[in-house]
Amino acid sequence: MSTTTSSTRKSLLWLVAVGFFMQTLDATIINTALPAMAAGLGESPLRMQSVVVAYSLTMAMLIPASGWIADRFGTRRVFFAAIVLFVIGSVACALSHNVGQLVAARVLQGMGGAFLLPVGRLTLLRTVPRAEFLAAMSFVAIPGLIGPLLGPTLGGWLVQYASWHWIFLINVPVGLAGCIVTLRLMPDLRALLRRRFDGAGYAMLAFGMVSISLALDGVSSLGLREAGVLLLLVFGFASITAYWLHALRRPDPLFDPALFRIPTLSIGLLGNLFARLGSGCMPFLIPLLLQVSMGYTPLHAGLMMLPIALAGMAMKRVATPLITRFGYRRVLVVNTALVGITMASFGLATPEQPVAMRILQLLVFGAVNSLQFTAMNTVTLRDLDQDMASSGNSLLSMVQMLAMSLGVAASSVVLAGYGEVFGHASAPATLHAFQATFASMGLITVASALIFWHLPPHARSVQPEEPEVSGQR
Template identity: 80%
Template sequence: MVSDSQVLPLAPVRKSLLWLVAVAFFMQTLDATIINTALPAMAASLGESPLRMQSVIVAYALTMAMLIPASGWIADRFGTRRVFFSAIVLFTLGSVACALSHGLGQLVAARVVQGLGGALLLPVGRLSLLRTVPRSQFLQAMSFVAIPGLIGPLLGPTLGGWLVEYASWHWIFLINVPVGVLGCLATLRLMPDLRGDVRRRFDGVGYALLAFGMVAISLSLDGVAEVGLRQVSVLVLIVFGFASLAAYWLHAGRRADPLFSPTLFKVPTLSIGLIGNLFSRLGSGCMPFLVPLLLQVSMGYSPMRAGLMMLPIALAGMLMKRFTTRLIQRYGYRKVLVVNTALVGLTMASFCLTAPGQPLALHILQLLAFGAVNSLQFTAMNTVTLRDLDAGMASSGNSLLSMVQMLAMSMGVAAASAVLGGYTGIFGNAQPLDTLHAFQATFATMGLITLTSALIFWNLPPDARAVQPNPPEVSGQG
């Protein structure tokens, strides 16, 4: 990052760069949430069951998780302007391909292309700010860029429901096209062409091992959800996935410049934070997928109404940010995360009591409670994971955290789909009441998984507290 003595206060060009990165971040986070309320309509159009549409979400999140570890090297090698421009082009072309899809396989393939672009937008945009904005103004710049990351999930479900109800599901992808065209033009004009000073060799073997491990484990969970894989194939994928991840860490221990050095895990808060992120997000990460499905499939909500019902989660999450720092400063990370993880699990499990005919106010209160504790959870997990990293480890640790977040999202949706599929087999799906019982059991199970992850955070140092007055968000996932 440039020093304060080298750079004058933010010039108009840097302010424009902030807007460019912020809009790209908004486009990415909007697309990650806008699809949730559209899944039943998409399933009907493609001739699929709405309970088997998880691969549309998993493909996008898993592709992002795979590419994030390579994003820094790609930007250093080819330059921030070229990579950012290519990311917007890929994201836009993937959006068009999604809208033109006539089958689930085509849609999943298009989401992979979209994920390739989305995975590079935030890391490369953040890198361009890191290298152009003065150190004293970097936190302010990142806070500005983070605002669209909060607005995207706020608007996404409602906008998706509105487009499905009054136009068609194809428009949830086509709205990206004009934004993408303007983004390409702005990138050529505003994005600096920055490259790394040292061109290190890319750890291709390590990347292949890591990527294969993530894909194999996620696909094995998708296989349990009955997407066509036999039980033997699921077992083989699980074994090969974990073997590939183990092989990566052995490989990384022998290499001078691995993607992620095993020495990172010598920092207790990082290792505990990463493991806690993975397991707690396995549960809570499936909620944006499960809740709109429950409301539409089992309770008869329209797409628009289901989207509006997601607003309390986002609003409560934004309001909770004001109290997060004070809670962590007063009680410390360990107490906050142990208690709050349990609360996240319990609020998730409370959705097993949801049934038609209940007062609307009760459902809104339930969603507000989940949004508040979930927001506190994400912020606390993110900041404790990176708080003790020195300058040499910060970039690598942040990339690893981003990868774990996206991996947990894909695995969480796949796991929830597997659980829902299992309970659907028990209760049946002939009547809406049958699927309601399957949903209720799924919420209870995923809530229990989240509840047990509180034990991981018990291992945090008891004296770890927030030191900054406003801990920055480290990614768009919390």
């Protein structure tokens, strides 16, 4: 390997890592800013979930198409376009004057974010020697830990000492630098054999995901009546069923149905969906609780999220030994229940609760949640052969982003429902609504432990842990 080649490869690693950092930072920086954004846009902070849902749902929709688009148009062109879309979406977010404009801008931002990691990972897969690929992806995965660690605190600081617009505008200089480096360093790779894209299957799958997510989001933010919600749910599930039947007949579907014959993958995907449906709402609910019901400033609320990230990083060191000793099934059944119980414990939160107790609560949640994500991700992918690895990983990434979108939407529905029960007229009533919501979402997570009971009892971690690259730790 020449010095030039080695130097270029290192620069390429940094480019992909920075793109991943932009994506993960923007997924978390917004959470502490929601109350300030709501005040600036004349909206209730309890009705801002669409801003979060729009971003993650757009990413879930586009991830299945990212590989084919990169093969069709070239990695350099697609990665460059992804950064440009991300920057334009960021500027549009900062210029928004109402929630509708902000949601539309977040969709544009999500369109760019959806391609940053998959196309970057595909580029590394085709340029980095096989023996160095795991180390390369581990390096790229580091921003996936730093983004959630820095995002909430940076968002709170910018809101408190500047304005919420700056949580989006800080992406502009980073994005412009990324565009220049992309044109200089990113190789323009394409597939040697160009496969046909399953457009009909993609349309069915995307429509199903959007319909189900809009049905949940529509209850609390769009004001849909029962008939509208039911109609969206029926069309959504019918579309996903139609995709499944379509995939069984097509020789080159988006996701081969043969993937689901692998027990660890099918159980891992279902477990990811339902477990994240509960825990995925926590980065959205906790900053809201702290600011709306506890009187925290945005910066203080952001700092209170640090224990979750720090405990999560610390847990990475013991995750593999735990799984190796006790096996995936035992770890996931017990730990899923612990995640749900810890989430439900936030239902006991009150303004009078000692800060030390609250920090301990956040540390415990960060630790068990990190172990949950590590175990779920690795068990889902562990039995895939080389031919199915790329497709299985894309499917897992899509499920993760969809679950995060559905989790935020579902928790907003539950919060709105309890708001109707307790009323919004007083601060104690709002606090009671939050408490009941945490308890309910915790119970949903506990219930998902039943899915992991069906894992093979002998499955253990026998290989180095797969790097986390989904944007969620």
